[in-house]
Amino acid sequence: MKHAGWVRWLVWWPKALLWRLLVPAILLILFAGSVRTWQVMQEERQQAITAQNDLLDRLGAMLVQSMAVQVAMGQSDTLSLLAQPVVQMNGMAAVHWQWTRPNGEVVEQSIQHADATTVVRQHVSPSMPPGAVATAPRWFPGLIHLSGLSRQFPMVWQGRTYGQLVLHTDPTPWIDFAWLRVSIQARMVVVVIAVLSTLLALLLRSSLRSLAQLGQAAQSLQAGQVGARVEVAGCQEIRQAGEAFNSMAEQTEQLVGRLRRARSELFQEKERLEITLASIAEAVIATDAKAQVCFINPVAEALLGRTREEVLGQPLRLVMPVVSHNTRASVADPMALALTTAKVVKLAEHSRLLGHGRVERIIEGSVAPVHDGAGHVVGGVVVFRDVTERVAMQQRMAWQMGHDALTDLPNRWLIHDRLEQGVAQARRDRSMLAVCFVDLDGFKAINDQHGHDVGDEVLVIVAQRLKAAVRSTDSVGRLGGDEFVLLLGSLSSTDELDQILTRLITAMAEPCLTEKATHRLGASVGVALLPDEPCEPDTLLRHADQAMYRAKALGGHQYRIFEDQDDQETPVQLQRLERLAQALHDGEFRLLFQPKVHLGGGVMTGVEALLRWQHPEEGLLLPLEFLPLVQQHVLDEQITQWVIEEVIAQQQRWMAQGHAWPISFNMSCDSLFAPATLTCLKDRLEAAPDVPPAMLEIELLESGAQNDLHRLGSLITRYQALGIKVALGNFGPGASSPLHLKRLPADTVKIDPSFIHSMADDPADLALVESLISMVRIFGRQIIAEGIGTPEQGLLLMRLGCHHGQGHAIARPMSAEAIPVWAQTYQGEDSWRLWADVTWNVNDFPLLMAQQDHIHWVQQIVSATQGVPLRLTVQEVCDHTRCRFGQWYYGDGLQRYSQLHAFKAIENVHAEIHRVGLEALQLNADGQTEAAQQKAKVLLGMRDVVISHLVDLHRAVAVAAVPHPHPHPHADARGGVSTPTSEAWHATVFDAVSLEL
Structure with missing residues (x-):
């Protein structure tokens, strides 16, 4: 085991860093010491040679004269006495001399150091410390190349030479001294090596330990161990390296941790994605x-x-x-x-x-x-x-949307489309087109006597006979009930038309067999011809309808081509006029009042008196159902005078209650031109002195003011002279132009409701409304919009510069007694007040219309489940990205509001609404009406969720657009300042939706 330890040590030691650092240092010091030792040795050699020469010179000078005197005096025996002390001197080896005796004999004598009387020769150098004895090794003289010297001196005294003296030196003392110097230098080198090695080892020990730890820590870090750190010690550089390593290790561990977490997250994300893609x-x-x-x-x-x-x-x-x-x-x-x-x-x-x-x-x-x-x-x-099933459903729905469910004939929508195509083709080909309106004679009696099921059987048989009676290129459609339309195109002459219609009427007169009975029918047909008639499809249908009534009035079972006299009064119209006169006499007319408000301020600024007929049997009738009959009739003036009397009387009652609301009332141009109207107004105002004329406003229809502008302008001035204000109503259609505003000095201009209703859907109408508002403001007239049906329409009008309006989005017409209560509680649309102080951005317009598009889509689906024809395309129903709301959401909406939470919350609900809507239509198409209507109820609830998100989105966009949020300065009807709240706005929007649906 001991041998193995030494072996491992011997293997490890050359590899140790300390050894690799010490060996070069030792070799360097050893080389420097060797050079220095060699220099010392050469210096000592040179000094020894010099010292021997000096010694020889001194001794020779001292002995030569003395020995020459002794020889001259004949005392040659004393020469050895003189030489003996010299040879005993340190560094002398021998003294040799010779002289010539008087007899000419040459005598040679010498004395060597060994012959001296001194006991022991000591090689002591005068410069060596006392007691220091040095004996050089045998090889040293050969290394230093130092030997003894000899010098010959003539013995001269008083100019005479008596002999020669030869001195020999011994180099041993100098060799010993040189060895002493060299050995001292060598020992100094050894000491220096030992001291420097010890100091270097001590100095490097801590640094080398840190470097060793650094290496171990690096290996640990490379192996992935956590917490690999080194102790900061050693020299400054080593400490800096340790600190740098520790910092690097910490950052590496953090990076590895982040990478591991990222790898884990990526793995989890991959798992989620795979699960998602699989699900x-x-x-x-x-x-x-x-x-x-x-x-x-x-x-x-x-x-x-x-x-x-x-x-x-x-x-x-x-x-x-x-x-x-x-x-x-x-x-x-x-x-x-x-x-x-x-x-x-x-x-x-x-x-x-x-x-x-x-x-x-x-x-x-x-x-x-x-x-x-x-x-x-x-x-x-x-x-x-x-999408196989969806395409099949689309094809089936496309068929159902364009065809009558009972007879499979084209319905009103498809027949109107074909009529437009037929008109266009007739104009291109300059051919004849006949539009035939067919009404069954005797069908109502069959329906009443045998029920709707039998009536449906009869309608199916009629549809088959109509298709069989016309040509294959002609179109047969059912408008509803027992009314049908025929489109007969590319007719060569009226004779060909006569043959087709005669064949049709004959076929319709044949007995109609059903399971319960045999029925007899007839057909009254009205015909409008192109190019004899105007080419507008609606005009052709209307003329065909009028011709049909004329055929029915002549006994039925025939056809009649439209003529101008068919546009005159019919007996039915005469009966209606008599009934209107009776209604005026019996007090069946009523006035309802619709508030006018400041849109942003939320306060009522006036009311409009609206005429209604409370018919005992038909209920409450709107003016369009009876007033067109009285045009250019004496009843027109009589009804106008009745309206004037009722308006002034109601103004008296309100002013007595402390209310001062201007009342406007409608008047035709014919009534305005009638002298009796002006007289009636004067008389009634004189009879009611407490009613200021400025509290009354006459509203004229702009469409009736196109003929005699000069006369009408003069008459308006006469009414204004009484203090009565005049408004130009229905401004927009027809011949609206700056000329009307210039010639007709009206105080107020009212935008036609048709433009208000369609400006959200038709960019052309929106641009027209904007131009109308700008034109009215240029002429310095007040402007008001009537027929505001949705909050979005009000927002658009505010953006375009119209801040006064009326319509169902504000309030429906109500009784005079309900007006004060309504005015007291009305606060205005929160959405209008919210946007009143907003810096408008034209790019936010589509957001204002999105809610209306969504409500319209839902209403179409709900109505379809109740039997109303669907007026949406297949793509708008099946694809939630193709409806008007979806096009906004995935287009402009996604680009502008995708970062808002309220916007993101809409997507899933909207997609689910389309799925539920499609299910409702499928159930309805399969005859499961009750289930379809249940789905429609679910659809209405989901609609409200989307509206709620849209409300939140409106608020987020509006708040972001207001540079300095503050309450709207307009006071409410109770004198306070109103600030919109989310709850109130939600309630207002839902109320508006309920009114819309």
């Missing part, structure tokens, strides 16, 4: 960049009739073969197109999917490319749905 009702197939299938959800598997394993990796064009629904020709590969163009591609409308096992389905959907982070297309996703 949604639409089929989803994803492909790679080569259009090969890489994902398919269960719905797609079911539609394709193939399993996931069968389609993965297969080309989409083989997995999902699609052909044209109509031609069954192969269509262009939408996935290839999407991948090539990097754009969303929709499947061709009503594409037919050829599924496995020859199962075919009609599908719709789209293909979208999938991009990576760099924007490159890496695949695609096709989303499609099975």
